[in-house]
Amino acid sequence: MSGSSLPIVLYVLRRLVQAVPLVVGIVTINFILIRLAPGDPATLLAGEFADRATVDRLREEFGLNEPLWVQYATYLWKVASLDLGHSYRFRAPVTEIVLGRLPNTLLLLVVSFGLSMVLGILLAALSARRPNSAFDNTASTIAMLGYCLPMFWLGMMLILVFSSLLGWLPTGGMYSLRGNATGMALVADIARHLILPATAYAAYFMAMAYRLTRAKLIETLREDYIRTARMKGLSERRVLFGHALRNAMVPVIAVMGLDFGVMIGGAVVVETVFSWPGVGRLMYESILSRDYPLLLGIFVIVSFGVIVVNLLADLVAALVDPRIAYD
Amino acid sequence: MTDRRPPAAAAAAGPRRPGAIGLFLRKYGENRSAVAGAMLVAGLVALAVAAPLLTGHGPRQLGAVPLLPPGAEHPMGTDDLGRDIWAQFLYGGRTSLLVGLVAAAISTAIGVFLGAVSGYFGGLVDDAIQRVTEMLSIVPRYFLAMVTVAILGPTILNVIVVIGVLSWPPATKLARAEFVTLKSRSFVDAARMSGAGPWTIIFSEILPNALPPIVVQTILAVSAAVLMEATLSFLGLGDPNLISWGLMLNKAQTFLTIAPWMAIFPGLGISLFILGLNLMGDGLNQALNPRLRREAKA
Numbered sequence: 001m002s003g004s005s006l007p008i009v010l011y012v013l014r015r016l017v018q019a020v021p022l023v024v025g026i027v028t029i030n031f032i033l034i035r036l037a038p039g040d041p042a043t044l045l046a047g048e049f050a051d052r053a054t055v056d057r058l059r060e061e062f063g064l065n066e067p068l069w070v071q072y073a074t075y076l077w078k079v080a081s082l083d084l085g086h087s088y089r090f091r092a093p094v095t096e097i098v099l100g101r102l103p104n105t106l107l108l109l110v111v112s113f114g115l116s117m118v119l120g121i122l123l124a125a126l127s128a129r130r131p132n133s134a135f136d137n138t139a140s141t142i143a144m145l146g147y148c149l150p151m152f153w154l155g156m157m158l159i160l161v162f163s164s165l166l167g168w169l170p171t172g173g174m175y176s177l178r179g180n181a182t183g184m185a186l187v188a189d190i191a192r193h194l195i196l197p198a199t200a201y202a203a204y205f206m207a208m209a210y211r212l213t214r215a216k217l218i219e220t221l222r223e224d225y226i227r228t229a230r231m232k233g234l235s236e237r238r239v240l241f242g243h244a245l246r247n248a249m250v251p252v253i254a255v256m257g258l259d260f261g262v263m264i265g266g267a268v269v270v271e272t273v274f275s276w277p278g279v280g281r282l283m284y285e286s287i288l289s290r291d292y293p294l295l296l297g298i299f300v301i302v303s304f305g306v307i308v309v310n311l312l313a314d315l316v317a318a319l320v321d322p323r324i325a326y327d
Numbered sequence: 328m329t330d331r332r333p334p335a336a337a338a339a340a341g342p343r344r345p346g347a348i349g350l351f352l353r354k355y356g357e358n359r360s361a362v363a364g365a366m367l368v369a370g371l372v373a374l375a376v377a378a379p380l381l382t383g384h385g386p387r388q389l390g391a392v393p394l395l396p397p398g399a400e401h402p403m404g405t406d407d408l409g410r411d412i413w414a415q416f417l418y419g420g421r422t423s424l425l426v427g428l429v430a431a432a433i434s435t436a437i438g439v440f441l442g443a444v445s446g447y448f449g450g451l452v453d454d455a456i457q458r459v460t461e462m463l464s465i466v467p468r469y470f471l472a473m474v475t476v477a478i479l480g481p482t483i484l485n486v487i488v489v490i491g492v493l494s495w496p497p498a499t500k501l502a503r504a505e506f507v508t509l510k511s512r513s514f515v516d517a518a519r520m521s522g523a524g525p526w527t528i529i530f531s532e533i534l535p536n537a538l539p540p541i542v543v544q545t546i547l548a549v550s551a552a553v554l555m556e557a558t559l560s561f562l563g564l565g566d567p568n569l570i571s572w573g574l575m576l577n578k579a580q581t582f583l584t585i586a587p588w589m590a591i592f593p594g595l596g597i598s599l600f601i602l603g604l605n606l607m608g609d610g611l612n613q614a615l616n617p618r619l620r621r622e623a624k625a
Contacts, residue, residue: 022462029471037478044478148602150554152561153576153594156583160591164584171584258464265469269558273580283470284562287477299467299474306467 008318015314019307026303027079030296031072037292044292047088084297089289094297098279102301104174105267105278111194112201119202120209121252125240127210128217139210146207152269155200159273162196169196172275197274201266205256212255216248223247250321257313261306354614361610367603371596375420384411386418386570394586404588406578415570416592422560422571423553423600426487430552433491435545438498443529443537445499446506456499464496472555476564483566490555494548501544505537539615543608550604557597572597 037044042059059065063074078084084094123143127136163171170176174193175186220226221244229239271280279298286294318324355361389408397404403412445456472489479485509515510533518532559565560573567574572593579589 021458022465025462026466029466030474033475033478038480144602144605148550148605149598150557150561150594150601152558153590153598156576156580156590156594159583160587164587261465261467262469264467265558268469268473269561272562283473287473287562287564290477292478295474295477299470302467302470306465310465 031075085293087294089291101279112198116202116205120206124210124213143207143210146203151266155273158196201270212252220244220248253317260309358610364603364606378417382414384414386415403592419570419572422569426556427549427553430487430490431548434494435498438495439502442499442502446503460496460499481564509533543611546608550601
């Protein structure tokens with residue numbers, strides 16, 4: 001094991017180094033956006049209703065009277081020291097506000113992602129075993145729908161049916177209003193609030209995991225080593241889950257990891273529809289109140305998060321298929 | 328076209344051997360969901376184009392009773408200001424269509440150009456373009472689009488340009504792969520030996536042969552652009568002067584439980600449009616790609 005782990009370590013290090021220009025690129029995009037905005041950047045960062053002193057202080061702080069490259073260096077340095085400015089709506093540091101909301105978004109993400117990966121892959125395995133069977137056709141149709149229904153509309157329809165019509169689940173939020181539950185009661189309360197947003201969010205992930213895995217599995221099940229495994233007398237289940245799925249998973253993990261940047265966008269609409277108090281909802285609120293420092297800060301922090309997830313996906317893919325690290 | 332088809336597929340065309348396009352149409356027609364997709368898209372496009380003929384109401388015309396459920400006078404009901412939802416649905420489809428087509432045209436043009444250059448020339452240019460493409464694919468696109476539109480202002484032009492400029496990586500990856508494969512074919516060597524320059528080879532020799540998969544990619548790009556526009560409008564980042572399905576859903580949120588028709592119809596519009604485009608994309612892919620065709624039958 002120790003002999004084979006060195007290439008993986010090197011591989012991860014190489015990917016880490018490759019992430020550096022990406023981080024700089026994202027901060028640069030932010031800087032350009034601040035400059036591109038109509039009007040004075042200092043006013044943009046201070047907010048429409050800021051007083052003269054605040055605007056002047058920000059102009060000083062961001063070196064806006066200095067040449068452009070000094071401004072750029074100042075901005076890079078501020079981001080590197082995790083200073084993403086002040087939200088003028090919350091009157092608090094951006095980093096603090098976003099990190100405060102992050103756990104709620106992570107909870108939603110992890111639950112949705114876990115649910116969709118398990119269900120998506122399981123259904124794909126059952127479909128790929130008999131392509132074009134009744135089961136496959138039904139599952140594929142559902143996946144197509146999950147892939148095409150906009151998350152925010154699916155969310156609204158879920159509220160309509162399960163909250164408004166049937167009254168089974170709350171329409172939104174994370175806790176019951178009068179709830180001062182603790183312990184297991186609190187967990188149960190949050191779980192009840194989590195079901196609908198997680199379903200709306202997971203539908204798309206699941207469809208994607210299903211489609212990718214199914215296509216890859218059908219291809220893999222034709223390989224010679226699968227025939228060998230079958231001829232060895234292995235049970236169909238061992239062949240499917242032990243041999244085929246493991247190899248089909250590598251590209252699936254890679255694609256899902258790479259698309260994470262697109263998927264995370266769903267958090268904004270899902271959290272908005274369900275009033276889930278996470279980073280996505282915060283994004284929506286800052287759009288409404290034109291809180292630009294907060295908007296830009298959320299973009300930076302979410303981007304960094306996406307980069308980390310990409311690295312993790314690379315690492316998992318390399319662990320499942322060590323050949324990747326040798327390329 | 329003919330060049331791309333392996334002999335097996337050509338032979339499968341039967342004794343009468345219809346042309347490449349005939350064969351393709353037949354293959355596409357055999358795929359029921361692909362035909363359904365094309366009909367969905369055609370139907371929605373027709374509704375949007377013929378909007379003024381299909382409703383006597385203007386999309387912003389006030390006057391009816393607010394929050395009226397669907398009925399004879401207002402087939403999709405009315406909104407909180409007493410405006411006809413059917414009229415808004417028809418005109419909203421125009422916005423989706425416009426943004427989808429123009430943004431996809433922009434992203435495909437950028438993507439194919441970069442992919443072609445990357446795949447044909449290779450070397451350092453290729454490396455540079457691939458790095459940038461990789462970077463843009465990782466950046467959380469929706470967040471970047473929201474920040475950009477919020478800062479530059481929610482006009483239809485900004486929305487279209489932002490979606491187009493942020494969405495080219497898939498087209499680049501596809502075009503690059505096609506160009507890498509096609510550039511070593513003998514017809515390219517022949518063109519080169521007859522003195523054609525690199526740009527002539529790229530645009531007149533290779534590009535026409537790479538078109539079928541690019542067309543499929545463009546259809547999927549339209550669907551992605553429609554979804555992104557709807558999302559931005561839903562979040563209040565669409566052009567406030569244009570009715571769109573996303574904007575209708577944004578308004579519908581407040582009245583979800585008392586006037587669900589405000590939410591149901593525009594959402595159906597977006598979903599069916601995206602579904603139709605994706606079914607078309609899948610169908611075209613299978614009709615164009617003999618290997619997938621065989622797998623679909625397996």
